[in-house]
Amino acid sequence: MTRLPPSAALASGLFALYLASAAFLCLGHAAVRVGRAWQHRGESPAAARRRVFGAPYCDAIAALRRAIPVDGSYVLVDAGGRAEGSALFVRYDLAPRRAIFIGRWDALPASDSLRRTLPRGLPVIVAENGAAPPRALDRRGFLDEVARSRPARPTDPSDG
């Protein structure tokens, strides 16, 4: 009967335990991935996006891509949750169209001030919460909606 050095035996045993457990985890996921790929073989990229991000979101992105030329621009507002990245993902899906980001919906300036600074002639795209589709508004519609969504504030003299 051989007696192993305790430290080497412990280390080797723990390493084997790590390897077995982690390999089980990774191989399981690899099998799931291969199975899922087989299930969706032959699927077009557009169909894959609809499956993952939902039809309403993908339809809205497709409509925006048709409405804004590839070398065009738009104004972007983030109405999603703070850490959700909704505006970032909409921007990615619309790239290389250029975005002018005017901030989070709940931090937009008062409607009068916004009216002066909002770029003209560009559609305003509101990135919504989670998988909700982004909305496109024209300038007037956007300003009206902002005005409706918040209580009237006293006029700021510095706004001129």
Added chain:
Amino acid sequence: MAEIAALAEPLAALASVALLTAAGAGLAELVPHLARLGWPRRLGYGYLLGVAWIGGGLFALSHFAGAPLSRTTVVLLAGLPIAAGLAARWRRGPRRLPLRRLRPRAAEVAAIVLGGAVTLGLFADALTQPLADFDGRMTWAAQARYLRAAGTVDAPVLARSRWFVTHPQYPPLLPLAQVAAMELAGSGEDEEPFRPLYAAFFPALLLAVYASARRWTGRGPAAWTAAAAAALPFLSLARDGGAAGAYSDLPLAAFYGAGLALLLGAQPRAGDGWAAGALLAGAALAKNEGAPLALFALAIAAAWTVRRARRRRLPWREIARRLAPHALAAALVLAALALLAAWRAGIPNRFDEAYAAHFGPADLWPAAVARIPAIAPILGRRMAAWRDWALFWWVLPVVFWAGRRGLRGRPASPLALAALAPLGIAWAAYSVHPNLLYLPAVTWDRMLVQGLVPLLLLLAPALRACRSGMRSRAATAG
């Protein structure tokens, strides 16, 4: 017919991985030490060198010469090293490996099966699932779309601050590799043929770890180490930072670790210096942390070489000769950094944390210490997360302790420093970031990944020492 058409996109995506690998394999043929390796290890280095060459080449040609980011430029860039590699191989003549080197051992079979299966899963995912991570869509893939549409690395959308571009000054190596893949595939708006590029970094990292560890410890421990890396859940499962997404941390880890390991070899030659320089330049152009890490790698590798030579009482002339490969590597890294600085000069920074501006002593002190009680539990929880790391961080200290004899006489200290360097950068960022709890929770895993290759290269000799300790004790007892 429709099924055949549907195969076109995945095949084009895989073809771009193959072209990058072929270009890098051509470069590897020009480096005697790499050309002597068996083909799997050569392919690992080949892929990394290929991404560095194509991405870095597109960057330099576009910025300095106004070359378009087009399929023609990519093919020409790839064709050059492929032709040079074929010519070098033809000149050398056929090479026969001894049969014993071709027969895999049990540990190697385990590593091949495990690494191969996980890689297969990653590619299956990359070819059928759209990109759904955070930073990939926020920064890297978005930047690639802007660059491709503009046909130049100096895209006007980056240069004018009115446009909403997050981190516009982030190094563009990986976005340019994405552009290469998209150009080769001729992809449309819904197609993401660059996804397999990120998946391919996983086997490339495993092969680079195996190749480097094998030089120091032999086949068995190197294979067990590669298997340990293949089994690390975070590398293959995490969308946000692993090979399943489009983050730059895993590529950075592979460039940084593989480049450093080449410089820490027994006696690096000029070819090793060039290859290491290309890999470390890749690290510098892959991510913001890459520049300090590449410079750090150069410094500790040079210090290690000098220290080893001084111990042997070699004359300074000989020491200078031994430092020549390091100088070649440094020249490439500095050229990459100069290119990056020249490109950044035309881009106003915005939508960026601009950490570098906050790294003064007054910013770091006393926050670096005062924040420990708040941050340490978060880091501990991340490292203990079963789905990301399994038992890895519990087992590692025990193996190092039991196998500490194996670390003697090897470049343990530079490897340990190299493994710790990304964590040092992370700690500095955590010390100055306004959101004390958010940043560590979302970045610590990725910083661990960045230092993983040197750490794994320490694991291999420790594992060998454990096994040899067991054997020698067993032999004595018998």
